[in-house]
Amino acid sequence: MEVLRLGHRPGRDPRLTTHVLLTARAFGVEVVHLEPPDDALARRVVDLARRFGGSFRVLGERSGRKLIQDWPGSTLHLTMYGEDLDELRTRWTLEGPVLVVVGGPKVSREVYERATYNVAVTHQPHSEVAALAILLDRLLGTPQVERRDGARIQVLPARRGKRVRDLTSSSRRLPDPYEEAEAPP
Amino acid sequence: MEVLRLGHRPGRDPRLTTHVLLTARAFGVEVVHLEPPDDALARRVVDLARRFGGSFRVLGERSGRKLIQDWPGSTLHLTMYGEDLDELRTRWTLEGPVLVVVGGPKVSREVYERATYNVAVTHQPHSEVAALAILLDRLLGTPQVERRDGARIQVLPARRGKRVRDLTSSSRRLPDPYEEAEAPP
Numbered sequence: 001m002e003v004l005r006l007g008h009r010p011g012r013d014p015r016l017t018t019h020v021l022l023t024a025r026a027f028g029v030e031v032v033h034l035e036p037p038d039d040a041l042a043r044r045v046v047d048l049a050r051r052f053g054g055s056f057r058v059l060g061e062r063s064g065r066k067l068i069q070d071w072p073g074s075t076l077h078l079t080m081y082g083e084d085l086d087e088l089r090t091r092w093t094l095e096g097p098v099l100v101v102v103g104g105p106k107v108s109r110e111v112y113e114r115a116t117y118n119v120a121v122t123h124q125p126h127s128e129v130a131a132l133a134i135l136l137d138r139l140l141g142t143p144q145v146e147r148r149d150g151a152r153i154q155v156l157p158a159r160r161g162k163r164v165r166d167l168t169s170s171s172r173r174l175p176d177p178y179e180e181a182e183a184p185p
Numbered sequence: 186m187e188v189l190r191l192g193h194r195p196g197r198d199p200r201l202t203t204h205v206l207l208t209a210r211a212f213g214v215e216v217v218h219l220e221p222p223d224d225a226l227a228r229r230v231v232d233l234a235r236r237f238g239g240s241f242r243v244l245g246e247r248s249g250r251k252l253i254q255d256w257p258g259s260t261l262h263l264t265m266y267g268e269d270l271d272e273l274r275t276r277w278t279l280e281g282p283v284l285v286v287v288g289g290p291k292v293s294r295e296v297y298e299r300a301t302y303n304v305a306v307t308h309q310p311h312s313e314v315a316a317l318a319i320l321l322d323r324l325l326g327t328p329q330v331e332r333r334d335g336a337r338i339q340v341l342p343a344r345r346g347k348r349v350r351d352l353t354s355s356s357r358r359l360p361d362p363y364e365e366a367e368a369p370p
Binding site for chain 2: 012013015016019020022023025026027048052080081082083084085086087109112113117118120121122123124125126127129130131132133134137142143144145146154155156157158159160161162163164
């Protein structure tokens with residue numbers, strides 16, 4: 001499964017696209033396509049991701065439309081105008097690799113026409129980040145505590161404070177639970 | 186159930202906090218507390234929300250910490266350092282009204298200490314918007330097609346394009362499916 005983020009705006013606040021990329025990764029997606037390309041942002045996110053392990057790549061795309069057109073499997077376009085996710089998934093047929101398409105406020109007509117399914121997570125206006133999380137939860141599940149391949153640090157469940165395991169040294173020191181530089185959020 | 190958004194940054198790109206507010210609303214929350222207050226942002230979001238109906242308020246807060254301290258029910262603080270949501274909810278005890286606390290990158294120690302539960306949606310870095318959506322999905326469910334009280338427009342499920350019902354006129358005209366000004370996302 002891969003994700004395509006359409007309508008990124010380089011030069012504007014990068015947080016929203018950063019959240020899309022990290023959400024895709026957290027729920028188990030290993031490849032995100034970013035249209036238009038934004039190498040600086042991609043590098044920052046991949047560097048952060050690497051500390052937590054697993055495989056993760058961000059590929060810049062000039063034309064998301066072409067990626068959708070040439071995609072060899074099913075494409076799921078997230079939009080509040082689509083069909084209800086929880087109803088749709090009782091009857092959809094997904095074939096080959098799945099591409100989840102995450103738009104911004106302006107998505108062209110072709111995306112609606114070419115998507116295998118247009119998928120709504122509620123029909124209320126909210127957030128592509130939220131919609132992506134719910135869709136990935138349904139498709140892949142929400143991961144619990146896990147150690148990803150090559151991780152340098154691992155966060156462990158804690159009732160209070162922070163438990164972070166340093167995997168780079170044999171000592172596995174625990175940093176001060178509150179002074180550790182914190183990754184978002 | 187209410188939501189507290191901590192660490193909003195007025196003057197920066199408002200999209201992330203807007204997404205937190207709209208996600209809370211889409212999943213059925215009627216009151217969001219915003220620290221620090223941001224009247225202009227709150228008004229824009231409430232105006233957008235009003236078109237889609239239902240009750241929704243944004244309350245500015247000087248001290249989120251005090252709100253948590255004085256809260257008469259259970260408080261759930263979303264953090265990647267907490268306990269696994271899907272494990273925790275098999276055994277938690279929620280009492281009275283629930284307050285969901287959504288932090289930003291910097292959350293003070295007191296929030297961890299005072300929360301009834303610290304709740305992790307994965308232990309990977311991703312997005313407070315995604316984490317909020319998953320938590321609300323578990324607590325309230327993800328709404329499907331619905332008409333909220335007082336809505337002026339209603340989005341209907343569609344395989345392709347956009348079906349928007351105008352509830353302000355008896356004619357219920359359908360706008361051109363692609364030219365309609367689009368609400369996020």
